[in-house]
Every structure is written in structure tokens, then in C-alpha cells.
Amino acid sequence: MRPDILNPLFTPTDTLEGVGPKLAKPLNKLGLNRLRDVAYHLPERFVTRRAVANLDDAGAGEQVVIALVPTEHQASRGRGPYRVLAQDDAGNICALTYFGRASYSARKLLPVGEKRWVAGRIDQYGQMLQIVHPDHVVAEGGDTLRRLCEPVYRLAEGLTQPKLASLVAQTLEKLPSLPEWIAPSLLDRMQWPAWSDALELAHRGEHAAARDRLAYDELLANSLALLLVRADNRRKKGRSLAGDGRLRDRVELPFPLTGAQTRSIGEIEADLAQEAPMLRLLQGDVGAGKTVVALAAMLIAAEAGAQAALLAPTEILARQHFETLRRMTAPTGVQIALLTGRDKGRSREGTLLGLMDGSIDIVIGTHAIFQDNVNYRDLGLVVIDEQHRFGVSQRLALSGKGRRTPHTLAMTATPIPRTLTLAQYGEMDVSRLDELPPGRQAIDTRVVALDRMDSVVAGVGRHIAGGQQAYWVCPMVHDDETSEMAAAEARYAALREIFGADVVMVHGQMKSEDKDAAMECFAAGEAKLLVATTVIEVGVDVPSATLMVIEQAERFGLAQLHQLRGRVGRGAEKSTCLLLRGDMLSETARDRLTLMRETQDGFLLAEEDLRLRGGGELLGTRQSGDTPFNVATLEQIQRLLPVAHDDARMLLDRAEAEGADGKPGAALAGERGDAARTLLYLFERDFGVRTLRGG
Known part of the structure; x- marks a missing residue:
């Protein structure tokens, strides 16, 4: 159950002043449904203005705040612009230009002869200076001058910058006082502000330390959750799968195994021999032979008398794997079946019966293989292909199909930079296929x-x-x-x-x-x-x-x-x-x-892609079930994630050394442990939270 201290942050945004059904739609489109979402909707950039006494002090292209007195309104015919001529204290003229419906508000905002404080960008229009669609027009200077550094937020249609800024201001006033989850020594060394101060500063201006602290919080929550999952997995009762080689020796491979394949199969075989369930990621470059490694793992399970299941993200890929593996295992006598959402009638019933009575050794399919009505006699190994299309939550959901927790081998053909591997798969051991089979020609x-x-x-x-x-x-x-x-x-x-x-x-x-x-x-x-x-x-x-x-x-x-x-x-x-x-x-x-x-080195390309982009999405496209980060940028991930991962590991190791009772929930004890629990709930790392509940 979420700590009561976080309740104010999980209050719906419709409790804020000015939010009704009309505003709820754009807020929902941006994912701003709770105060927590608004608090972490950080500015994309800031507009910094300079207060000037007269137009002579302003340069074209500059953002300024200036006092002007409207002298004349000029309406154009048709769709032309609506201009308000205004002068400064020295008598210099500037055109305040509006297009479309905004011209109606200009008539009210800028009455002739009355001084107004105007904020916006000065541009040259022929021989005259102009401000197109001023950002602010107010009768008193104080409010506008306070906006000399103004945040610019990502918006949706129906939401304006001033309105969103108002909602942020209301949210920041309601921030609760949360316990500190970052070690005091790290706070001092990095010169980071407290959590609530960091949010205030991040919305107010370009404050690198505040942004870093907020990014670190997210990275620490993610690392902590993944390490909790890893620790919990190692406590689970699995089963040892020790093969004798009788099936693997009869497989007809199209080419000899590479050194990387042999090494990876050895790592997997050692994991399968342990009672603690394996949780391993197999990264392989395009054409590096992941399928052969997966087949070896599944045959070890079959040699040990257990069943194996291979999960593919699409029916096309599932059918392709089925044909390939059936061809390679033909001499072994291993029974392989295909199960997808399209299978119906007697064919489907026969497959379900074969899985239940154990006559099917290996099943290949889409998510259909883990539906509620699919039961296994003895599921010992789960292989997940194209792992980046499934998130941590999906990985955890697979463990309920065996009598004991099955071993899990996840595979991806998308080479991932080492830093991002830690971010996305921090709870898993990693094997890498960094060699191509002999005879594979360069493209x-x-x-x-x-x-x-x-x-x-x-x-x-x-x-x-x-x-x-x-x-x-x-x-x-x-x-x-x-x-x-x-x-x-x-x-x-x-x-x-x-x-x-x-x-x-x-x-x-x-x-x-x-x-x-x-x-x-x-x-x-x-x-x-x-x-x-x-x-x-x-x-x-x-x-x-x-x-x-x-x-x-x-x-x-x-x-x-x-x-x-x-x-x-x-x-x-x-x-x-x-x-x-x-x-x-x-x-x-x-x-x-x-x-x-x-x-044509995929791992080199992945590292260079990360360096070149410096931002954007983590894995080319965000296809995983759990979007990794919303606050931390790629630059911050590279710089801060190793620190966060070490910090999370130290936090759990210390609790274990101090005599935690072996349950995952007990691994976060003491004052800082309680604060870390709050952090997990704050960032909704559900897979870590569920692990805590299990303790």
C-alpha cells in the first residue's frame, strides 16, 4: 500500500483551481492526470528576457520586457494582421502584431493611451520594430518583470503556457515533505538540493544541479527495483536442469559454433544447473546465431525431463522459428509445437493437451502460450525472443506457468550500449554474441x-x-x-x-x-x-x-x-x-x-548512436512494456546511472549484512530504507513495489 505521505501527489489534477472538463482533455493527452505528473512535467527550455527602458536599448531577435503606450489600432482587411502601434517613453514606435482570433483580445488588452508592460521578442519589420503575438501584456510591471526567466512547457491543444504554469505553481505549493533517500555524503559531494527544492528550482530556471538530482532519483528508483527483482528471483525455489548432451549431439547445425556461441551456451548451462532460477539476457548482433544458442538451452531442459517455451513478438517470427527449429531437431525426436492466437479447434486442443501431458517438449508461439487456459506438465525454461518488445512486468508475469519458477532466457537482436543494458536489464545477467558465424559475408x-x-x-x-x-x-x-x-x-x-x-x-x-x-x-x-x-x-x-x-x-x-x-x-x-x-x-x-x-559491428553502432543522438528515445523506439525514464536524459543516464546502481546495490547489501530476515521487503530497513520505499512508490516502479509487498 502506498505510503500516506504520498497521497497529495497522487491527487487528481481536477482538484486544482481552474481545471474543469474542458481542460481535462489536453491534460490527459499529456499524461498529466495527477499532481505528481504535473510536478514532473519539467520545462523543455526557458525564455530569458531583459527589461529595457526604451526600444533603442533592444536588438532585433532579443526577448525583452518594456513599457509601451498604445497610440493607434490598425485592422487589415481579410486575413491580414491586426497591428497596434505603441511608443516607449522616448517616443520610439513599435508595432504589436496579431493574427487570427488573437486580434480580438488585442483590442481589450491594449487600450489607446494607457501604459502596458509588454513581454516578447523584438523583430525588424521594414523600418519599424515589431513584437508578433506578445507573450504577456499587463497593466502593472511587477508580474511581467517576474517572468524575465520563463519556463516553456510541452503543450497539447487547448492548453496554454500561462495556464500550465499556473497549475505547476499550485502543485508546487502542495508538495509534501518527503524523507531523504539519497545518502548525505552524496548530496554534499554533488551539491544537490533537497527533493522539493529541486522541483521548485527545475521549474524556475536553468538549474543543472536540480535537474541532475531529479534524474538521479528516477535512476535510483529504477536500479533499486531491478536489484530487488534480481534478489527476489535468487530466493525463489526453482529446479536444477542438468542435461546429458544426448539431444544436442544429434542436432544438425548449418555451421560450426562460434567462440561466442560456445561461451554463451556454457554460461546458460551453468545457470540452468543451479536451483535458483536463471534470469539471463542474450544479446546478439544481426546474424550472430542466437536461435542456435536458444535451441541448445531448450534441449538441455528437454534432456532434464522438463518442457521449454519460446515466446516471439509476432506470428511471422513464431512460425519462422517453428520451421527452423523443427528442421534442426528432426534427428533428435524432440516434439515441437506451434501455438498462436490464430490456432483454433482440434489443432489447438491437441497442442494444449500435449503441453498438459508432457508429450510436447518445446512450444513456440506468441503471448498465446501464456494465456490462463494454457497449462504445462513441467515448464522448466522460458525463452523470450526480441526482449526489448517486452518489459519487466511481462518478464515477471511468465514465472507463474511452471510448478516451480522456470528459468528465463531473454534474447535481443538489438545491440544495446552497456550503460543502457544496465538501465533496461539491471536485474539480469548478460551474455553477448559478438562474433559472426564463418562464411557470413559483409553487406x-x-x-x-x-x-x-x-x-x-x-x-x-x-x-x-x-x-x-x-x-x-x-x-x-x-x-x-x-x-x-x-x-x-x-x-x-x-x-x-x-x-x-x-x-x-x-x-x-x-x-x-x-x-x-x-x-x-x-x-x-x-x-x-x-x-x-x-x-x-x-x-x-x-x-x-x-x-x-x-x-x-x-x-x-x-x-x-x-x-x-x-x-x-x-x-x-x-x-x-x-x-x-x-x-x-x-x-x-x-x-x-x-x-x-x-x-557492420552492431555493438559499435549502438554506442555511436547513443553518442550522436544525445537524447530522444532509449532503444531506437520505445517498444518495451515499461518505459524506462521520463525525467533522466541520455546524457544523465550515462553519467549518473553507474552511481545510482552502485548506491542501490550498497543499500541492499548493507541491509543484508545487518541481518535482514531473507525476505525482499526486509532488505529495505531502517530510516534510509523507508525513504527508498517511498521513492519506489513515487516513481511507480511497480515491479519493485510488488517485490516489496511479497516481503
Whole structure:
């Protein structure tokens, strides 16, 4: 149960003055449903103004506060601007310019002959200075002068900066006094303010120490929650799975194991032999052979008399895994089944019965394999493919399907920088596949200007005519009048006119059965060109596809480009990736495309992507079930997360050394432990909170 001290922060925003049904809609759109949300809706930037006595002191482009007296109102015909001419104390003239409905308020705000304090940006308009849509117009100077440094918040339609600033001010007045969860020595060393002071300062101006302290709070909450989950997992009663090799020895592998695969299988085998349930992440670059490692783990479970389940994020990937693993395990006699949401009738009933009586050793499927009506005789191992599409909460939900807590192996083909691995998977041990199998050819990667589209299309035509297949990836599904980005549907229509029935399309807004049909048509070689969005980013394996065209490649992150490129180069033939770029490239976009051309090391690309972006989303796209951070920036994560992780570990280790009774809840004892519990609830790290409740 949440501590009572936090109740004021979890009060609905409709308790604030001025919030009614009309304002509730934009607040809800921004996720500002409680006072806590408003308090942590930090400014995106600040406007800093200078108070000037007259217009001669102001430069064009400068943000100022100045006293002006309106002398004349000028209304234009039609949709033209509404101007109010005003003069300063020295008689200099400035135009206050309004467009649209704002002109109505200008008539009331700026009566002729009455002094007003005006805040806004001075610009040159012909021979005259002007302020377009002044930010503030008030009769008394004090209020405007207090806004010399003013926060600028992210808004939604129907919400204004002054209104949101008013809600923030009301919220800050209601902040409770919370116990301090940061060690005094760290507070002193970093010169960080107390929690409530930090929130006040962060809303008031550019205060780096306050922002860092708030980011650290979030990072500490996350680290603490993940370490609690890890500690709790190690206390659970699992089962030792010791294989004898009889099944693994009979598997027909397409190539010898790499050193990284052998090392990772050894780490997994050692974990499975322990009674404490394994919780391990397998990171593998594109084409590094994660599936073979996962198969070895599942066969160890089968050798030990247990069942294994492989969870895939899409039906396409689940079916692909099923066919691949069934082919490789044919000589072993292992029974493998497929279970997805599309399976119905007798086929589904037969699979459910086989899982219940133990005649099925390995099941592969989507989330359907963990529905309430799916029961296992003895589930010993869960493998989760494309782990970044599932969050901590989903990982924890899987543990209820075995008689004892099953071992868990999570896999991701998205190379993640080490710092972010700690942030996202801090409760897991990590194995890395950083070698490619022998014979895997480098993909010839070229950057091509979009104005060479005709020659690219002609090249695709020659490729198809030669009996090979190709992908064409676009950054959007539909055309958008406000964007020049290519739409998959428009590109599909254009290419279909040229190449006819050889072209099929896949995107995320299609029905599952339509997507699967298009993919199956392409995989079977019936279609030669697949037009798609990033829905094909992960798991699609068509060895005969040897050309990848990525349109407007500068719009994608490095990790995503690397994943898309990895859809080709899967067979014996030489493969090519064409990165089509627009004319207006930022320096970052140019660097990104250069890196793609120069290296195929996914882990290096992930580190460089983090360095180049310096902000934005953590893993290319936020697809996990638990969004990691809302306050901390990437720069702060890199700088502060190692400190927070060590601090959280020390907090738990100290409690254990002082004789906590072995339950996870008891691991946070004492004054600082109680404060840390409050922190977990404040940042709603539910997976950590549930662990505490279990104690």
C-alpha cells in the first residue's frame, strides 16, 4: 500500500483551481492526470528576457520586457494582421502584431493611451520594430518583470503556457515533505538540493544541479527495483536442469559454433544447473546465431525431463522459428509445437493437451502460450525472443506457468550500449554474441541520393529479372501532406505499376492474416519485391533476398538501420544495401550514414548512436512494456546511472549484512530504507513495489 505521505501527489489534477472538463482533455493527452505528473512535467527550455527602458536599448531577435503606450489600432482587411502601434517613453514606435482570433483580445488588452508592460521578442519589420503575438501584456510591471526567466512547457491543444504554469505553481505549493533517500555524503559531494527544492528550482530556471538530482532519483528508483527483482528471483525455489548432451549431439547445425556461441551456451548451462532460477539476457548482433544458442538451452531442459517455451513478438517470427527449429531437431525426436492466437479447434486442443501431458517438449508461439487456459506438465525454461518488445512486468508475469519458477532466457537482436543494458536489464545477467558465424559475408552498403531514384528502380528491375529478391523499406505507411517522407502504400502502388504481381506489401496497420500472407508469398519466392515499413526490422529470414533499399535512410536511427540491413546477407550470395538519402542532411544524419557504410559491428553502432543522438528515445523506439525514464536524459543516464546502481546495490547489501530476515521487503530497513520505499512508490516502479509487498 502506498505510503500516506504520498497521497497529495497522487491527487487528481481536477482538484486544482481552474481545471474543469474542458481542460481535462489536453491534460490527459499529456499524461498529466495527477499532481505528481504535473510536478514532473519539467520545462523543455526557458525564455530569458531583459527589461529595457526604451526600444533603442533592444536588438532585433532579443526577448525583452518594456513599457509601451498604445497610440493607434490598425485592422487589415481579410486575413491580414491586426497591428497596434505603441511608443516607449522616448517616443520610439513599435508595432504589436496579431493574427487570427488573437486580434480580438488585442483590442481589450491594449487600450489607446494607457501604459502596458509588454513581454516578447523584438523583430525588424521594414523600418519599424515589431513584437508578433506578445507573450504577456499587463497593466502593472511587477508580474511581467517576474517572468524575465520563463519556463516553456510541452503543450497539447487547448492548453496554454500561462495556464500550465499556473497549475505547476499550485502543485508546487502542495508538495509534501518527503524523507531523504539519497545518502548525505552524496548530496554534499554533488551539491544537490533537497527533493522539493529541486522541483521548485527545475521549474524556475536553468538549474543543472536540480535537474541532475531529479534524474538521479528516477535512476535510483529504477536500479533499486531491478536489484530487488534480481534478489527476489535468487530466493525463489526453482529446479536444477542438468542435461546429458544426448539431444544436442544429434542436432544438425548449418555451421560450426562460434567462440561466442560456445561461451554463451556454457554460461546458460551453468545457470540452468543451479536451483535458483536463471534470469539471463542474450544479446546478439544481426546474424550472430542466437536461435542456435536458444535451441541448445531448450534441449538441455528437454534432456532434464522438463518442457521449454519460446515466446516471439509476432506470428511471422513464431512460425519462422517453428520451421527452423523443427528442421534442426528432426534427428533428435524432440516434439515441437506451434501455438498462436490464430490456432483454433482440434489443432489447438491437441497442442494444449500435449503441453498438459508432457508429450510436447518445446512450444513456440506468441503471448498465446501464456494465456490462463494454457497449462504445462513441467515448464522448466522460458525463452523470450526480441526482449526489448517486452518489459519487466511481462518478464515477471511468465514465472507463474511452471510448478516451480522456470528459468528465463531473454534474447535481443538489438545491440544495446552497456550503460543502457544496465538501465533496461539491471536485474539480469548478460551474455553477448559478438562474433559472426564463418562464411557470413559483409553487406555492400552504399549511400545514394534520392534524385537518382530512376536508376535505383532500374537496378531493382535488373535484380528481380536475375531471379533474386529485394526489400524496399519506407519510413511511413500513408502519405502525409505535412511531410515529404515516402509512404509505403504510395511506393507500393508506384512499384506495382512497374513490376506488377512481383510486388507485395507489409506494414504494421495491416491485419495479421494479410501480413502473414504477404510474407509467406515473399518467403516462398512467389513475390520478388517486398515493400514494407520497419515491421520487417526483426526476425524476417529470407536467404534468397539479397538487396535492401531503405528510402530516406536519414530518418532512421543507427540501430534500426542496422537491423533492417540485417534482413539481407543471410544466404551464400553477395548482398547489397542502398541507403537513399534526401538533400537536406543534418551533420548527425550525415555521420550516421557514413558509419553505416564503414562498419557492420552492431555493438559499435549502438554506442555511436547513443553518442550522436544525445537524447530522444532509449532503444531506437520505445517498444518495451515499461518505459524506462521520463525525467533522466541520455546524457544523465550515462553519467549518473553507474552511481545510482552502485548506491542501490550498497543499500541492499548493507541491509543484508545487518541481518535482514531473507525476505525482499526486509532488505529495505531502517530510516534510509523507508525513504527508498517511498521513492519506489513515487516513481511507480511497480515491479519493485510488488517485490516489496511479497516481503
